[in-house]
Amino acid sequence: MRRTVLVVDDNEKIVEVLAAYLEAAGYEVVTAHDGEAAIEAVRARRPDIALLDIMLPGVDGIELTRRFQRDYDLPVILVTAKTEEIDRLIGLEVGADDYVSKPFSPREVVARVKAVLRRVDRSSATSAGETIVVGDLVVDTARREVTVAGEKVELTRTEFEILATMAAHPGRVYSRLQLLEAVSGDAFEGYERTIDAHVKNIRKKIGDDPKEPRYIRTVFGVGYKVEAPS
Amino acid sequence: MRRTVLVVDDNEKIVEVLAAYLEAAGYEVVTAHDGEAAIEAVRARRPDIALLDIMLPGVDGIELTRRFQRDYDLPVILVTAKTEEIDRLIGLEVGADDYVSKPFSPREVVARVKAVLRRVDRSSATSAGETIVVGDLVVDTARREVTVAGEKVELTRTEFEILATMAAHPGRVYSRLQLLEAVSGDAFEGYERTIDAHVKNIRKKIGDDPKEPRYIRTVFGVGYKVEAPS
């Protein structure tokens, strides 16, 4: 499963650089620039780890660390400007999982994130499931089988590929081009609207009404996404 | 396209070695030995990235970084000689994209240059897969979803595009032309005032009062910007 990292710093450039490196390393990234936004971000997106600057407008990094540890059991890496601050912090034992002091190389930070996540993974048993469940919809990528409310549904290869791609990240929007690419290797030939036809067929088979979709939602002007009905 | 790298260091030998390695890697190389020459070099040759020593005669590396970022949006990799410099240095805070400490291997430097250029390429192309949080406002570019204080808000494609563009750099002001471009590829057709209409609709949906904006601030005579209320 794809991991989400929350990056909090009031310096726009730092956030930008770290976000880019973390994304390149395959992480989903959420950013915030002050304490309040960070709290909101955790509430909304439930990241797997947080990277906090200590000096922040509003609620500072130390207070955030306490709160995240207490309320969400969220691993935290603290970023600090001065080395002397670290000594103070270690004395305080705020409960951060690691510390990084500025200036740091982005690579170093990515390495720390990986290390902390690995450590956390090991303590709580990993469950690598190749089966995706969204509401009544079950997509088994190993068996290439799809069931709706326990009822098995026969999909063609292309149909399955499209559905599985979207189901892999429920809520995430996929453009027609992305879906075409997922289906046909990366051949950029083909009519984008072809996807419409396949979606229509998938919807028919899994019993989905475009007006009131239970699974495949149309995102006007953009593409489609799979999502459990709210 | 061939990329140009600016190498600045007062030590002739270092410049020579780095230049040789970078050229071998296929880059065009421009060199300078002090701050003033570096500024002139950037003006005359518009390099794609700069490699700056911190200790320089004349204008130092940190000041150069600030200036290049501000005036040319030029990616910078900082090189530092002594570990003690690190204490004084605020690192990425000044806007460098990466940082290398001596002694370094030339290969490592080349690798970093490649990495930064690749990253910049990608981020200028599309900024997908990120979530930006500003105060109570959460903009999820992967899901194309916006929430205000946890409450989901339905935006149309254009509305989302405008908001996401501005939220990507909180505090930064965007002209109507820039927003138009962000929305419609780069077609320069379209009425600038159209943006006003969309901003109005966005404000209505996220519950923002133009008189006392919580998120989208009007910058008279220029455009709009997204900013957390102070």
Place this chain on the structure above:
DNA sequence: CAGCAGCTTCACGGCAGGTTCACGCGGCGC
């Protein structure tokens, strides 16, 4: 080689939403 299943394409109708316009208002300069 015939038959078939599935992928792709096309044309068209309905409608969401994007664009434009006109008007009112408030701030700023003269």
Place this chain on the structure above:
DNA sequence: GCGCCGCGTGAACCTGCCGTGAAGCTGCTG
């Protein structure tokens, strides 16, 4: 105090997107 520039707003038009059924095409199977 007056006029002008620029922003906010609501309504009307109209572009362009999506959903659909049917028909062509391709590759597999017997």
